[in-house]
Amino acid sequence: MNEMLKRDFDITISNNDLLDEAFTQASYVNEHKDQNLKFYERIEFLGDAVLQLVVSEYIFKRYERLPQGRLTRLRAAMVNEKSFSTFARECHFNEYIRLGKGEERANARDRDSLLCDIFESFVGALYLDQGKAAVEKFCHQVIFPKLDSGMFDEFFDHKTELQEVAQEDGPVAIDYELVEEFGPANDQMFRVKVLIANKEFGIGEGHSKKEAEQKAAQQALKHFDTSNMNLL
Amino acid sequence: MNEMLKRDFDITISNNDLLDEAFTQASYVNEHKDQNLKFYERIEFLGDAVLQLVVSEYIFKRYERLPQGRLTRLRAAMVNEKSFSTFARECHFNEYIRLGKGEERANARDRDSLLCDIFESFVGALYLDQGKAAVEKFCHQVIFPKLDSGMFDEFFDHKTELQEVAQEDGPVAIDYELVEEFGPANDQMFRVKVLIANKEFGIGEGHSKKEAEQKAAQQALKHFDTSNMNLL
The missing domain is CATH 1.10.1520.10 (Ribonuclease III domain)
Structure with missing residues (x-):
């Protein structure tokens, strides 16, 4: 031991x-x-x-x-x-x-x-x-x-978190856009980007749109790591 | 502040x-x-x-x-x-x-x-x-x-604790005996002693027998504060 x-x-x-x-x-x-x-x-x-x-x-x-x-x-x-x-x-x-x-x-x-x-x-x-x-x-x-x-990760909802953080000082538009579908038919992948107030903040890939959106939101959250909210 | x-x-x-x-x-x-x-x-x-x-x-x-x-x-x-x-x-x-x-x-x-x-x-x-x-x-x-x-104290059952501690190495007789009832009729008090293997280990008073027994057990527990169980 x-x-x-x-x-x-x-x-x-x-x-x-x-x-x-x-x-x-x-x-x-x-x-x-x-x-x-x-x-x-x-x-x-x-x-x-x-x-x-x-x-x-x-x-x-x-x-x-x-x-x-x-x-x-x-x-x-x-x-x-x-x-x-x-x-x-x-x-x-x-x-x-x-x-x-x-x-x-x-x-x-x-x-x-x-x-x-x-x-x-x-x-x-x-x-x-x-x-x-x-x-x-x-x-x-x-x-x-x-x-x-x-x-x-399954307990950690990045999309909800991004919404809470980005909208802390008031409503702002958060949009997820499908960029691309790729990979073989039996292993389809999705690439999604997230836009906050029409500006790209993150991009993510996954085996489902939902997974790709979570990854994109997770990446976007890195922009909010400081306490300075004036990034937007 | x-x-x-x-x-x-x-x-x-x-x-x-x-x-x-x-x-x-x-x-x-x-x-x-x-x-x-x-x-x-x-x-x-x-x-x-x-x-x-x-x-x-x-x-x-x-x-x-x-x-x-x-x-x-x-x-x-x-x-x-x-x-x-x-x-x-x-x-x-x-x-x-x-x-x-x-x-x-x-x-x-x-x-x-x-x-x-x-x-x-x-x-x-x-x-x-x-x-x-x-x-x-x-x-x-x-x-x-x-x-x-x-x-x-209401969450702390001294009688049960005494039983657990005293009987850790095997069964031993634990008895509560009423020593005395005292005080005026409208404020009756009870005094109870606790015996472990017929030896007095503690005494307690209270407005009910139950309360007096708890106090007696609490006092008896002080004999077990060390890790030496050979006191008995």
């Missing part, structure tokens, strides 16, 4: 008991009563709150113009059982969980709910051992790059 | 724009469009997550033996609209909110939901200005003393 953490994340946990606790399920504790072990649930309680804050702070600072409702939706897309269990698998955390025999036979090691718990308890242990900055570094390795690679 | 914060909490916020934002409701922004103001909601989003973590960490470390389920219930008792709006009033935050005229007439200044938001947004501003340690200090002034004064 320590070798893997060092190799993959440049993390060295100094308190090994904490790390053991974070990867031990109650079923294992019950089968080894003589060893006076602890299971992960308390550390998971803490790790859950740490992840909420670290993700909240990151998107709060990165998306300066995103209103609260959309920050809340984006956080919910990032902080949930599906994404955390995916991260746990990518980090190979499933290989290190200590399970009782019955849980092992029941394939608990592949259960999303357990993997999500373990991801949170690992973060709790990292936080207790090394503080928030270490958790932030870990999130920059594991979670935040997924924002750019599009893992949460 | 700054004078009050300095006097009551020894807090000096260096970024005044942040503080203004934290205490400004959307209705006020709408009535002063020329001033290019921001309202509190984004900072509240962050403050909410900060409070979740700071409270979680405090109870995680203070109640070393409390299992996850009870930590979660205790946090829910501390982190909610009712308690946060109470804290906001105690801090006199209601006097500093900037509201639009309609909201003022509708008594929004006394609305629990708004006061809860403002408590969170103040914490968000404090966090952005000075970091987590400053928020912890503020919580030690405003929230955590309430644990000792009993504000959250």
Whole structure:
């Protein structure tokens, strides 16, 4: 475990008991009563709150113009059982969980709910051992790059965001125009541009017009990254 | 506002724009469009997550033996609209909110939901200005003393906790015995002691047997504050 953490994340946990606790399920504790072990649930309680804050702070600072409702939706897309269990698998955390025999036979090691718990308890242990900055570094390795690679895109409606941002100071025309259809018939692609007040702000491609429009809106949003709205 | 914060909490916020934002409701922004103001909601989003973590960490470390389920219930008792709006009033935050005229007439200044938001947004501003340690200090002034004064006691079942802690290594008899009824007929009081394995561990008084038992259990729990279970 320590070798893997060092190799993959440049993390060295100094308190090994904490790390053991974070990867031990109650079923294992019950089968080894003589060893006076602890299971992960308390550390998971803490790790859950740490992840909420670290993700909240990151998107709060990165998306300066995103209103609260959309920050809340984006956080919910990032902080949930599906994404955390995916991260746990990518980090190979499933290989290190200590399970009782019955849980092992029941394939608990592949259960999303357990993997999500373990991801949170690992973060709790990292936080207790090394503080928030270490958790932030870990999130920059594991979670935040997924924002750019599009893992949460289905929860992230760029067209709505562009509308909110561009029309903050009053109504302005936002139009999407199909530029081109291309590619073979069985793999048709669309290219769409977005115009704000008749000026081109972005262009995007996708397998559907909807996807191309989202990409175009995403590109246009880069023009609004500063707090200066006088670009228009 | 700054004078009050300095006097009551020894807090000096260096970024005044942040503080203004934290205490400004959307209705006020709408009535002063020329001033290019921001309202509190984004900072509240962050403050909410900060409070979740700071409270979680405090109870995680203070109640070393409390299992996850009870930590979660205790946090829910501390982190909610009712308690946060109470804290906001105690801090006199209601006097500093900037509201639009309609909201003022509708008594929004006394609305629990708004006061809860403002408590969170103040914490968000404090966090952005000075970091987590400053928020912890503020919580030690405003929230955590309430644990000792009993504000959250109705959510905190000491009898169940004592049972969980005392029986961790196996079954042991826990008995509550009425010692005495005292006081005038219209203000009857009860004194109850708790015995663990026939040894007295605590005594409590209350206006009902149930209340006296809770107090006795709370006192008994002090014997289990260390991780050494061999006291029995």
